[in-house]
Amino acid sequence: MTMDPAQQIQELTQRVALLEEELMRAQRLSSVGALASSITHEFNNILTTVINYAKMGLRHPDEAMRTKSFDRILTASQRAARITTGMLSYARNTSARIEPADLKRLLEDVLVLVQKDLQMHRITVDLQASGSVWAMANSSQVQQLLMNLIVNARQAMKENGRLRLVVRDNAADGWAEIVVADSGCGIPQDKLPHIFDSFYTTKQPDERGQGGTGLGLALCRRIIEAHKGRIRVESEPGKGTIFTVKLPRSESPAGFVTTSPQAVAG
Ligand SMILES: Nc1ncnc2c1ncn2[C@@H]1O[C@H](COP(=O)(O)OP(=O)(O)OP(=O)(O)O)[C@@H](O)[C@H]1O
């Protein structure tokens, strides 16, 4: 019972496609793993707030104090809910559909998860996005791309770095663009051609044995290819790195009205 070569090739091609999908999923989860400690930290803070205000409300039964306590508890729990919802949808969402998606919204969802990590490293975030920017995109893949770029940027910066995030609609050229720029260590000229290769990493394992796998940017490149987009990197050692991603832009879908600041003012 030998398979003919054509059949064998078809079978192997299918297996490769399945393994690539599996790899993509594993990488999604490992990028969330990089945030585990900061997210645990944040949950601890939220719980402390909830416990303290619950005690306070019980101890001071006057109306004003109780209302204030409930208010604080509600705000803290809502923050926790946003994080868990974000985590679950980030880890689970694997549809392959490409449809109009608002890049600003996707970026904000990723920021909910990375915010604490950035804050713990005293990184200033400069977000430049005036309104919705629509692209033909697969939301979960673009979130994975943003997560990888932002986690890389964070890892390249010491304390007090600056992360600049731009989302803009380049209607003239037909692109929806995202810029992720850091003030980190930069990438030497001779290393630049390798950064998108699978398993290329310069990150040494830390005390828990967790180093880079070198898959983050390789998957970013695949995601960009699947979107027929572009990715460009400019870097200066000691100064920082700028990644520019271009995805095919889309008109805002029916039912969505994009109001520019001028339109509101006028
Ligand atoms: N913003 C950046 N600043 C400096 N170097 C970078 C930056 N982004 C990527 N690099 C370099 O490119 C290499 C490859 O990045 P990539 O995200 O593919 O892998 P990794 O971050 O090392 O590991 P993983 O993403 O799998 O945890 C990094 O090891 C680093 O040397």
Ligand SMILES: [Mg+2]
């Ligand atoms: Mg990485």
